Amino acid sequence: xxxxxxxxxxxYPFSAIVGQDQLRLSLILCAVHPGIGGVLVRGEKGTxxxxxxxxxxxxxxxxxxxxxxRPAKLVELPVxxxxxxxVGSIDLEKVLRDGERAFQPGLLAAAHRGVLYVDEVxxxxxxxxxxxxxxxxxxxxxxxxxxxxxxxxxxFVLVGTMNPEEGELRPQLLDRFGLAVDxxxxxxxxxxxxxxxxxxxxxxxxxxFAAQFRNDDIAVAEQILAARTILDDVELSDKELRRxxxxxxxxxxxxxxxxxxxxxTAAAHAAxxxxxxxxxxxxxxxxxxxxxxxxxxDPFDEPGIDDKQLDDAMRxxxxxxxxxxxxxxxPTPDGDGGAPAPDSAERTESSESSPSSPDDETTGxxxxxxxxxxxxxxxxxxGAQFKARLLEVPGxxxxxxxxxxxxxxxxxxxxxxxTERGTGLHLVxxxxxxxxxxxxxxxxxxxLMLEPADLRGAIKEGREGxxxxxxxxxxxxxxxxxxxxxxxxxxxxxxxxxYQRRDxxxxxxxxxxxxxxxxxxxxxxxxxxxxxxxxxxxxxSPLAQGFVKARDLVLRERVRDPLRRAxxxxxxxxxxxxxxxxxxxxxxxxxxxASDKIASVVVDCESGMxxxxxxxxxxxxxxxxxxxxxxxxxxxxxAVVRAAA
Numbered sequence: 204x205x206x207x208x209x210x211x212x213x214x215y216p217f218s219a220i221v222g223q224d225q226l227r228l229s230l231i232l233c234a235v236h237p238g239i240g241g242v243l244v245r246g247e248k249g250t251x252x253x254x255x256x257x258x259x260x261x262x263x264x265x266x267x268x269x270x271x272x273r274p275a276k277l278v279e280l281p282v283x284x285x286x287x288x289x290v291g292s293i294d295l296e297k298v299l300r301d302g303e304r305a306f307q308p309g310l311l312a313a314a315h316r317g318v319l320y321v322d323e324v325x326x327x328x329x330x331x332x333x334x335x336x337x338x339x340x341x342x343x344x345x346x347x348x349x350x351x352x353x354x355x356x357x358x359f360v361l362v363g364t365m366n367p368e369e370g371e372l373r374p375q376l377l378d379r380f381g382l383a384v385d386x387x388x389x390x391x392x393x394x395x396x397x398x399x400x401x402x403x404x405x406x407x408x409x410x411x412f413a414a415q416f417r418n419d420d421i422a423v424a425e426q427i428l429a430a431r432t433i434l435d436d437v438e439l440s441d442k443e444l445r446r447x448x449x450x451x452x453x454x455x456x457x458x459x460x461x462x463x464x465x466x467x468t469a470a471a472h473a474a475x476x477x478x479x480x481x482x483x484x485x486x487x488x489x490x491x492x493x494x495x496x497x498x499x500x501d502p503f504d505e506p507g508i509d510d511k512q513l514d515d516a517m518r519x520x521x522x523x524x525x526x527x528x529x530x531x532x533x534p535t536p537d538g539d540g541g542a543p544a545p546d547s548a549e550r551t552e553s554s555e556s557s558p559s560s561p562d563d564e565t566t567g568x569x570x571x572x573x574x575x576x577x578x579x580x581x582x583x584x585x586g587a588q589f590k591a592r593l594l595e596v597p598g599x600x601x602x603x604x605x606x607x608x609x610x611x612x613x614x615x616x617x618x619x620x621x622t623e624r625g626t627g628l629h630l631v632x633x634x635x636x637x638x639x640x641x642x643x644x645x646x647x648x649x650x651l652m653l654e655p656a657d658l659r660g661a662i663k664e665g666r667e668g669x670x671x672x673x674x675x676x677x678x679x680x681x682x683x684x685x686x687x688x689x690x691x692x693x694x695x696x697x698x699x700x701x702y703q704r705r706d707x708x709x710x711x712x713x714x715x716x717x718x719x720x721x722x723x724x725x726x727x728x729x730x731x732x733x734x735x736x737x738x739x740x741x742x743x744s745p746l747a748q749g750f751v752k753a754r755d756l757v758l759r760e761r762v763r764d765p766l767r768r769a770x771x772x773x774x775x776x777x778x779x780x781x782x783x784x785x786x787x788x789x790x791x792x793x794x795x796x797a798s799d800k801i802a803s804v805v806v807d808c809e810s811g812m813x814x815x816x817x818x819x820x821x822x823x824x825x826x827x828x829x830x831x832x833x834x835x836x837x838x839x840x841x842a843v844v845r846a847a848a
Contacts, residue, residue, distance in 0.1 A: 217258035218419035240381030241361030276317035324363030383496035449523035605668020620659035632659035676775035678744030715742035743781035750792035777817025802846035803827030
């Protein structure tokens, strides 16, 4: 409660937070050295991510500026923010009032020497994440737009929080964060009791609770300030620098960013301890915070480093640290000193059993089977993966931001002004429209004379994420002759593409007596990979049921999220079997999908010398796109497959 009705409630004290030691340390180190590049906090809901970040801002040293001394700010960047709001734009008031071209700073300028906090950073537009991370790494913002050239300092502690269940950050963006911490709720009963007790005490009397930890918070703030003061004098010896380089090389991280972050973090940790030089202890702490998320090259790789891996790497790095440097090392042929990263296509996982060859029930003739093979088999080892060609929904949508199909939204880039309703004001178009009439309106100097007819809206276009519904034929005819191995590799490639384009996905498998929705629509694409690798195969092919389930799923999602457009991707050889007139029923189901204007692409998985062409027939009845499995690779075919609507 508030005392006297006028004193604002204090925030939750930093020192009162129970557990989350790695998170608190990573935030402190970035406060000591903002050049580390920020902290990404990944964790389930209810783990005090936001509480810790807000508490940190109160510990930062006061800021001295033109107006005197003021506390450091905590600036929160909403997920729906525009690029103008983030980096700044033309000061419209000065333009209209004085005719003067001036710059109005954005949130990055407001966060200078404070904390910039982005909750649900995984839902932020990718181009905005790039802007934030560039500013955090360089300490400055450069703006070149709308005829304005401006640069200003932006040194802040960048903190992004996210729940992985709502979708992951792309590995390229993960690498741009200096440090990353995974947080979970403790399973220790005493710790959980302490968390609840302290929170209830805070809610009962925030002022009294904050007073209990005021001295502890002051001590932390003073230690941060002292560490900042001595940071530039902390020595990083060649021995420890060699240890850092050896660690990064042993974990095969891409580029040199990891080495720089590791060095800065180790120096910050030494300064935090009050030491004058970096030691092995500082390097290990830095490695625990800076390396785990950089090992995740592939979207479906698990992030993290276990203690044994780090112990082994530190032992090897210690041997390297004791070696004397080569006075004249030979340059590598490519000049960058790094070994080429292994192809991601070679990092596929194998399931417990090899690909099965169940009965081909379309022809009625049994295919050769391994000893003991039955009709319910695992999908087997996925085939080679590749960069998939773009499958795109036609037209222009208005769905959630992504990277697949064209869209019109408030978050895209202005493509032209309009006299009709647009998204916000198209400033340049408005000024040009008004400029033509200034003489007629009698303006000789001073303010620009505007009239309502001069106003121009902005038409903005970008890219949207779609709902990709995979209908995977896992029947006996598909599993024959290891065909499903190639199909599984193709689906994994398409799932990786969906991950990178920020789509939601759903997976329906067709086999046996019915079609099954093995994964309802989700943004967590890596879950789809797990389900796919555990997929059963064999039996008949009730393709009609697969189409019916896909249609029902899309129509339900249209009610829940009417702006997110759907694309059905069917991977099948088209050999519908089971029941009375299976092909006819599948054709009717396909026609209904076409009548509901659901975009679709059929990936023809038929192989062999004799081909029936049934998949192409279904593609025509669906009114969508068609592509052969062997032509799905972007390396082979550069054309974009647009599904007919």
